[in-house]
Amino acid sequence: xxxxxxxxxxxxxxxxxxxxxxxxxxxxxxxxxxxxxxxxxxxxxxxxxxxxxxxxxxxxxxxxxxxxxxxxxxxxxxxxxxxxxxxxxxxxxxxxxxxxxxxxxxxxxxxxxxxxxxxxxxxxxxxxxxxxxxx
Numbered sequence: 432x433x434x435x436x437x438x439x440x441x442x443x444x445x446x447x448x449x450x451x452x453x454x455x456x457x458x459x460x461x462x463x464x465x466x467x468x469x470x471x472x473x474x475x476x477x478x479x480x481x482x483x484x485x486x487x488x489x490x491x492x493x494x495x496x497x498x499x500x501x502x503x504x505x506x507x508x509x510x511x512x513x514x515x516x517x518x519x520x521x522x523x524x525x526x527x528x529x530x531x532x533x534x535x536x537x538x539x540x541x542x543x544x545x546x547x548x549x550x551x552x553x554x555x556x557x558x559x560x561x562x563x564x565x566x
Contacts, residue, residue, distance in 0.1 A: 433498050434527060435530055441491075443488050444517075459481060463478065463479055479516060482509070485552065486553055489507065492523060493557065498537075503559065505558040508556050513551065519545065519547075530565060535562045538557070539556070539558075
């Protein structure tokens with residue numbers, strides 16, 4: 432069972448191949464994600480990861496890790512604070528801020544931070560439901 436203030440962390444990084452595959456699946460082929468020469472002329476100076484690719488780790492964690500199987504992802508707010516880059520180590524941190532027992536739901540703070548610098552890249556809040564693991 433999950434409880435208020437419970438946390439879960441998940442380490443990850445994405446490759447340029449991951450970014451290219453995400454661009455193919457979504458159709459978002461913005462050159463800032465795919466072309467190093469183009470990206471070098473932007474404020475980012477190198478290709479950046481799609482923000483939604485970075486945030487996709489939330490779905491993975493909720494669905495199979497925390498609280499895990501059977502979880503329904505109901506809602507997510509997101510703030511894109513800093514760009515994510517390929518081959519950089521990141522940490523997603525999940526903190527339960529509220530449990531609504533009668534609805535088997537929870538509110539979870541979701542953040543992504545650069546593991547080396549500790550700087551926040553994404554933050555937001557998710558609403559999830561799991562009849563077996565949220566009571």
